Structures are given as structure tokens and as C-alpha cells.
Amino acid sequence: MEFLVRQSVHARERKTQVPCVQCPLRPLPAFRSFTPEELQFMCYFKSGELTGRYGTTILLEGARSENCYTMLSGWGFRYKMLPDGRRQILNFVLPGDFVGLQASVLNEMQHSVEALTDVVLCVFPRDKLWTLYSDHPSLAFDITWLAAREEMMLDDHLLSIGHRTAIERVAYLTLHLFRRARDVNLNEGESLRLPLTQQHVADTLGMSLVHTNKTLRRLYDRALLSWREKTLKILDLDGLAKLARYDIAASNPRPLI
Amino acid sequence: MEFLVRQSVHARERKTQVPCVQCPLRPLPAFRSFTPEELQFMCYFKSGELTGRYGTTILLEGARSENCYTMLSGWGFRYKMLPDGRRQILNFVLPGDFVGLQASVLNEMQHSVEALTDVVLCVFPRDKLWTLYSDHPSLAFDITWLAAREEMMLDDHLLSIGHRTAIERVAYLTLHLFRRARDVNLNEGESLRLPLTQQHVADTLGMSLVHTNKTLRRLYDRALLSWREKTLKILDLDGLAKLARYDIAASNPRPLI
């Protein structure tokens, strides 16, 4: 399992640059609209922004964090490691995704989060979370909503790794990523810039790097997709969906915390 | 994938038999103590009990449910199916575990829940969930806590299926089940009655039934565990933990909704 631990370039925190009322994500149809009161609280809730470069460790397994975060721009991934270095990527973090709930709720992170590109995160201090729960039940419900959504994605992922074949898994993952990226307008038609290496794909799907590469080639040979130079092109959406047995329906609007 | 769909014997709902103030689970050290106010609300929140026999489908993928539930006694499991019949067991449901949040939050279940033994469930109507969030923020936080705990278990499970070998997976699963059962006093020393068949183990770990059987035998030959006639005996806890690279530390007290 060839995997290099990147040095954790330290991230920098700064004061709020983007006030929540001008949030570039919020107008997207993927997110439910907030009431003025909710928006006002979000402005208070957000204490600043955190920027990190590619490779930065945003949250570390075992650590206690004073904050939770929402990805404002960039990509990241959640992962766990086995003592011998085997790495399992649990899920990816896209703009609008909330991370660090575990640290705030269970006191200690059980997984790590790393930046896949340069990232900007909205910072929410943990102690204000109590105010959210006591004064803004609709937002408290939203946080539960997001936790349930994450659980749903993990369920899907588990089904994939447990019972899909290699080619079905890769087909599933590309559709999953395409759908999520499309939700936040990161696609260009049927194309999509993906900052993942094949090693990331392998570690996500529980496959070796070599077999991942060969599986991608088979998908290309079957004219289902092309994934070259960090660009994914969906060539045959229906074919992929049929192969992966995965429905790529548009998702319901979700809250943006 | 030999798997039989059991006929869904219909479950029966009945009025509250066990008032929450006399809940047999609540005194266990695994659960955090509630304030009198919280307990009083729980009494109001609980609308009754549901009993189901072995094999009953408690929640069905795709369905909308008016209720969520807490397992009061018995075992169940959450699962998803692929159209061709492959089944992935996502997690097990033990006494004290909350199920059906997805139906209440995302409107539609994305997985099913089936009873593994005769079960009794506490029933909580979905519409009272709003009252909980608006009037009892500490309980709202608890529900989020439980969702985060479930996510944590799924993360672990994903790591297991993605990167552990067959023998490590089975070692991991037995430790996982032993730990959770011990939390609710279902063990007898190092022994434990488990209502799972080897097919359930196979569907949980993404392995074939045959290979599951042979792996169990290898663990027995290595004097690590014995799992015969629905009874698991942990013969060498340290050996299992070392093999699975899994720490079986006692968990923090959790809320009981």
C-alpha cells in the first residue's frame, strides 16, 4: 500500500471575508433558503475563515477541535488509517459540506480530514453550537439532517465496497462524484475536473492502485467514461448507471450550515 | 448469493407497557442519566410499543414512516439490497439503539431494518420530533449525538470491509458485536448468544458464505474464538484485538432516546 503521509502545512485562520448574507453557495438550488433570522444567526455563528493548501490536514483523528467547519471552496476527503499504513477514504468533502461534527459532539475525532486542493473553510466555534441548539431549533434540525445525509452516503458506499465488483465500484464512484459536483456547479457539462489521483480512488474503493488503473481502462474501452489528466468525462451516463445500478436523481435541497 | 426474502409478518402496535421512568435500559452505565424534565418529556414522546417476531421488516427502504423507534429488547439489522439480490448488512440494532431517523429527517428510508429475534420497540411519532427540537435542545443534541455515533460505526465498518483481510474482518466483527452486547449486559462473561447465521456475517463483511465459514474455522483453529450453535465465545481477546487492530475500549455513556 504505497501511500505517502504529506507534511501538514499549517493552515491559517483569518477574519470573516465572506459574510454569510453574501455567501456564494447559498443561492444555488441545491441548498434550501434560509429565513432572515436564520441567516442572521449564521453571521454570528461564523467566527472566521480558514485557508489551507493542498495536502493540509484539516482535522486529525484523535484530536479535539474547538471548531467545526463548512467547506466554502475546494475539495477534501475524510479518511481513517490502519496502524500498518493502509488508508480508507470514507467520503469526499465538497463545497457546502459540514465537517467536524464528531469533534463537537463526541469530543474526539474518529477520522481525519485532508485538503485535496487549496481550500477555504468557514469556521464555527464549538461553544456557539449550544446557542444554536437552544435558540434555533430549525438549524439544530438541519445539523441532524446533514448527519443523516452523511450516514446515507456511507450506507451507499458500504454497499458498494461490500458487494459491487471492481468495475461496478468505479462506475458508482464516478457517478457519485459527478452528481455531488454538479449540485454545486463544479461540472462543465458532462466533464468535471477532479483533483483525485488513482491512489485516492483505490483507497476509497478498497482496491489496489494497479487494479484501479486497469479498471479505469476497461471503462474507457467500453466507452463509458474517460478520466485523464484530472478530468473526468462521462461518455455514457445511462451505461454507467446501469452497470453500477445507481440512480443519479437530483437530490432534495439541503441545508447549508 | 443465496438469500431468502422472509415474508414480512406484520408487527403489532400496542399501548405503552413500560413507562420511560421504569425503563429497564436506562439504569445501565452505558447510558447517560436524564434529568426529570427530560424523562418527563420522553414519557410524552413515546406513543407506544411495537412488537415484532423474528424476520419482521420493521422499516422498508423507500417507505415513509410516521414513526421512529428505539429497540427496547431484541436484535435487528439495517441493510440495503442491490437489484439482483445482493444484500449488504450495514449495522446491527441492539437494545437502546435508535432507528428510523432517516425517515423522519430525509422523508424516506434509504435502507431497511429487519428483526433478528422477536423484538419490542418504543414508538416515537415523527410529528412530536418537532416539539423535541423546539422545547428540549438537550435532547435534540442527543439525537445528533446518536447520529454521529452511527456515522462513527459506519466509518469503522468501511475501513474494515475496504482494507482488512477476511480473517481480520471476522475478528473485527466479533469484537464489535461483543463490545456492543456487553454495553447492554447481553454477554455472559466471555460468552454471548448471537442470533446471526453465517449468512448474516457474510453479508455484513462482503464475503461469501463459504469463505466466511472457513474463516471462522481458521479463527477456531488458532484458538481465538469459538462460534457454535449461535454462541460466541471469545477465547483470546488480546489475540483478536491484535489481529483486527481494533481497540475494544469501553464507550462513553450515550443518550437513550
Add this chain to the structure above:
DNA sequence: CGCGATTTTGAGAGCCGTCAAGATACGTGG
């Protein structure tokens, strides 16, 4: 241009799946 990271391809081994068949356990009805 040179070096590290990433991708690509081939060869061989082995873990694990499928197929098959028999053994054992368990519940039901005679």
C-alpha cells in the same frame, strides 16, 4: 532539464468466489 509523483502495462501468485454435495440441526406433522 531533471527529479519525484503519477500512470501504465505485464507476469505470476494467492485469496476468495462459485459450484457441488454431504452433514447436522431444527421445527412440524403424523
Add this chain to the structure above:
DNA sequence: CCACGTATCTTGACGGCTCTCAAAATCGCG
């Protein structure tokens, strides 16, 4: 109490999917 059918467990044989090892090609960056 026995007979029988179903579900579950067990074991063996064989094939193939996926792993590891190895090395070359390509890309990206300073």
C-alpha cells in the same frame, strides 16, 4: 416418538478476480 423437509453448517475442488512485484512511460514542477 419418529419421519421428513427446510435451514444452516461444513468441506472439497476449481476457476478467476484481484493482489503484489517489477519496470517503463508520462506528467508536472522547479
